[in-house]
Amino acid sequence: MENSNSTIRTVNPFNNEIVKTFDTMSHEQVSSIINKADTAYKSWKKTSFATRSAIIHKVAEIMRKRKRELGELATLEMGKLLKESISEVELSADIFDYYAKNAEKLLADKKLETPFGEAFISYDPIGVILSVQPWNFPYYQVTRSAAPNIMAGNTMVLKHASNVPQCAKLMEDIFIEAGLPDGVYNNIFLPGKDVEPLVSNPKIAAVSLTGSEPAGASIAGAAGSKAKKSTLELGGSDPFLVLEDADIDDAVETAVYGRMWNAGQVCVSPKRVIVPEKRYDEFLDKVKSTFTKLKVGNPMDDDTDVAPLSTEKAARDVVKQIEKAKEQGAHILLGGKRADRPGAFVEPTLITGVTSEMNAYYEEIFGPVFVLYKYKTLDEAINLANATDFGLGGTVFGTDKKKAVEVARQIETGMVYINHVTGIAPELPFGGAKRSGYGREQGEAGIYEFVNEKLIRVTDSHNAY
Numbered sequence: 001m002e003n004s005n006s007t008i009r010t011v012n013p014f015n016n017e018i019v020k021t022f023d024t025m026s027h028e029q030v031s032s033i034i035n036k037a038d039t040a041y042k043s044w045k046k047t048s049f050a051t052r053s054a055i056i057h058k059v060a061e062i063m064r065k066r067k068r069e070l071g072e073l074a075t076l077e078m079g080k081l082l083k084e085s086i087s088e089v090e091l092s093a094d095i096f097d098y099y100a101k102n103a104e105k106l107l108a109d110k111k112l113e114t115p116f117g118e119a120f121i122s123y124d125p126i127g128v129i130l131s132v133q134p135w136n137f138p139y140y141q142v143t144r145s146a147a148p149n150i151m152a153g154n155t156m157v158l159k160h161a162s163n164v165p166q167c168a169k170l171m172e173d174i175f176i177e178a179g180l181p182d183g184v185y186n187n188i189f190l191p192g193k194d195v196e197p198l199v200s201n202p203k204i205a206a207v208s209l210t211g212s213e214p215a216g217a218s219i220a221g222a223a224g225s226k227a228k229k230s231t232l233e234l235g236g237s238d239p240f241l242v243l244e245d246a247d248i249d250d251a252v253e254t255a256v257y258g259r260m261w262n263a264g265q266v267c268v269s270p271k272r273v274i275v276p277e278k279r280y281d282e283f284l285d286k287v288k289s290t291f292t293k294l295k296v297g298n299p300m301d302d303d304t305d306v307a308p309l310s311t312e313k314a315a316r317d318v319v320k321q322i323e324k325a326k327e328q329g330a331h332i333l334l335g336g337k338r339a340d341r342p343g344a345f346v347e348p349t350l351i352t353g354v355t356s357e358m359n360a361y362y363e364e365i366f367g368p369v370f371v372l373y374k375y376k377t378l379d380e381a382i383n384l385a386n387a388t389d390f391g392l393g394g395t396v397f398g399t400d401k402k403k404a405v406e407v408a409r410q411i412e413t414g415m416v417y418i419n420h421v422t423g424i425a426p427e428l429p430f431g432g433a434k435r436s437g438y439g440r441e442q443g444e445a446g447i448y449e450f451v452n453e454k455l456i457r458v459t460d461s462h463n464a465y
């Protein structure tokens with residue numbers, strides 16, 4: 001199993017020590033796994049909902065039972081706070097339960113009104129789904145993709161990020177422990193750069209990727225060239241728009257802790273905080289004082305607020321983005337450097353004065369970096385919120401909820417949350433607009449992405465027209 005040249009390995013970002021290395025799979029190994037998934041599909045698609053549901057409920061049960069062990073492993077591999085890892089495991093279990101409970105109802109035949117005969121939609125599985133997932137939520141990302149598809153009767157080949165191999169393997173083991181037949185869910189160890197050729201394998205029916213824009217473009221391009229369906233969940237630069245009537249204490253607390261969640265490595269993190277001029281000074285003062293309370297430290301400790309980034313490279317890249325912003329004239333009011341300790345830490349950073357001439361205005365910063373903007377009119381604020389190619393999530397903060405909803409309607413993203421950040425729940429859809437991708441995961445919508453919505457129409461031959 002050990003191969004020191006492999007990029008598939010556990011490196012603890014708290015101290016940057018290599019913990020474990022895994023061999024990359026050969027072309028033959030991966031092909032044989034895809035064949036196995038295709039063979040398993042032939043029987044899994046005929047397996048009853050009751051059987052599928054019992055197994056998937058069992059997956060949820062195992063995850064809850066082993067949540068501390070799973071949580072510690074995620075924290076070891078990608079550095080997030082243990083309390084965040086454990087709540088991610090609980091959320092994932094809830095998502096498995098949601099689809100185990102609701103898939104049969106959601107995929108029941110849907111009757112259509114037609115003047116002649118009867119017509120209905122039958123929701124059929126389509127085959128082996130290739131799913132490519134990132135490290136920032138090592139269990140939740142797998143769950144969002146696997147739970148609806150396995151319940152729908154598809155099988156899955158899952159390529160997880162190279163820095164979370166033990167989480168990837170553990171998920172596969174949990175499916176097996178829960179009684180999922182061999183070949184229905186399959187982990188592969190392969191670097192991202194070698195994934196694209198798999199898309200053209202005739203046994204891969206469709207692909208789904210969550211990650212960066214370049215990776216998404218590569219996979220979706222390959223899928224398009226073979227006329228296969230794809231879904232993409234990509235990056236974001238979510239606005240956090242504060243209205244004049246907002247409770248500023250609440251807004252500051254929500255924005256700062258929202259931005260520091262997962263050390264800022266969340267696709268739907270409040271990456272651009274947009275505040276009215278009239279409340280700006282008050283807001284800024286409170287942000288500064290909230291920053292002084294943030295404790296950077298060991299992610300395994302309960303009282304730590306800011307964890308290391310996922311890798312040394314991630315930390316270096318974020319600092320480069322901060323330095324670029326400074327060089328281009330932005331004000332670094334707090335932080336801005338690597339924290340003075342071993343590991344992939346970056347200081348919680350507060351930036352103001354970013355303008356449309358600067359890279360920071362357009363780029364996603366995947367780290368604990370709080371960027372504050374000021375607006376005079378609401379139109380200006382909405383334009384600023386939409387001044388990005390990304391369109392994933394966003395927040396509107398205000399006490400007049402009706403007004404906040406009116407503003408939310410004008411924001412060009414796939415999700416807008418009023419008075420909170422990222423309200424993830426199994427029954428709510430998740431996905432983006434613009435360059436943040438297409439397709440939806442979670443909720444009812446998530447189960448229809450990779451099924452054949454097949455029309456069946458029944459008439460006597462003489463009254464078909």
Ligand code: NAP
Pocket residue numbers: 132133134135136159160161162163190191192193194195196210211212213214215216218219233234235236266267268364366392432436437
């Ligand atoms: P990334 O480099 O794109 O990695 C994501 C996954 O894609 C990994 O499994 C990676 O494998 C693989 N990959 C990399 N290059 C590939 C290629 N050319 N072809 C196929 N697969 C490839 O993403 P990241 O930078 O680690 O993750 C952070 C990004 O993901 C951010 O932009 C974040 O906003 C986004 N994200 C979006 C969502 C959402 O729901 N919209 C959720 C979480 C994260 P290796 O690890 O082996 O390179």
